Amino acid sequence: MLKKKNRVITDQVEFVCLSELVPQDHLLRLVDASINFDFIYDEVKDLYSDTTGRPSIDPVVLIKLLVLQILYGITSMRQTISDAQVNLAYRWFLGYGFQEKIPHFSTFGKNYERRFKESDLFEKIFERVLFEAIECGFIKADAVFFDASHIKANANKNKYVKKMAQHRVHKYKRELMIEINADRESHGKKPFTDDNDNDSDGTMIEEKEVKESTTDPESGMFHKGEKERCFAYTATVACERNNFILGVKTAPGNVHDSQVFTDVFQDVIEKFNDIKAVVADSGYKTPGVVVKLCKQIKYRLCPTNAP
Secondary structure, eight states: OOOOOOGGGGGSOOOOOGGGGSOTTOHHHHHHHHOOTTHHHHHHGGGSOSSSSOOOOOHHHHHHHHHHHHHTTOSOHHHHHHHHHHOHHHHHHHTOOSSSOOOOHHHHHHHIIIIITTSOHHHHHHHHHHHHHHHTTOOOTTEEEEEEEEEEOSSOTTOEEEEEEEEEEOHHHHHHHHHHHHHHHHTTOOOOOOOSEEOTTSOEEEEEEEEEESSOTTSEEEOOTTSOOEEEEEEEEEEOTTOOEEEEEEEETTSOHHHHHHHHHHHHHHHOSOOOEEEOOGGGOOHHHHHHHHHHHHHHHOGGGOO
16 A cells, blocks of 8 residues: 655654664764763863853864764864754764754864864873773784875965975984994094984984975975875874774875884884884885884883893
């Protein structure tokens, strides 16, 4: 028997509870049960005034909007807000009822520029979530996987100025120079001169000509193989076996992956003592990276052989 759905019911008034409409096994229920976002209030309390101004948007809501965007792969905050207006699970996760107005998409951008941009709030949130994962036993960091992704900047590749910029050279290059000069002196030869400046940690600083975007000066000109030459960023990420991110760092697109690797690896190895293997592609196969891995991993596995 053919049946037609009566759509009149959509105009009827019903007494319903928003929480009852969200399935118990929904992903956002699991996230909400696993992470207590209230710690954010303590982190941002100094960024708000206690006496002046209008009541703010709840900072936890602003962060949860970002969580929604990341969890569901939404490409913009405008679209995230648009989806939250009609998605019951999103409203429940944010703590908004049926009739409450979701914040305008520009609200997050304004708060980021005025309050969060110069703070380390997002780093603290990342560390807190990672700590929760460690406490629950989700992290298996015996093997760490490194890779870098290049993200195209929203900048015209033909609009740039040429500048001389300081270029960071791997610390190992200076250590190698010291060893070579010691060997030359032992054989009565004149040591090579080092005309480069050095950082406090011994890292060599060289100067080279670079193209700086007039639209996005923080990006860098990226070109690799047959890929289009463009201004871009590079994001280096370290993950463990269960795909939890243990460390991340962004840099201009003209910075070699191996240079960013050292900073991320040092940060990860200080937090996790059970690393036995590091997996990376051939882009990281440089003398500096190899020496650092051999020294660090060998020391972790056999402390008596510490350099």
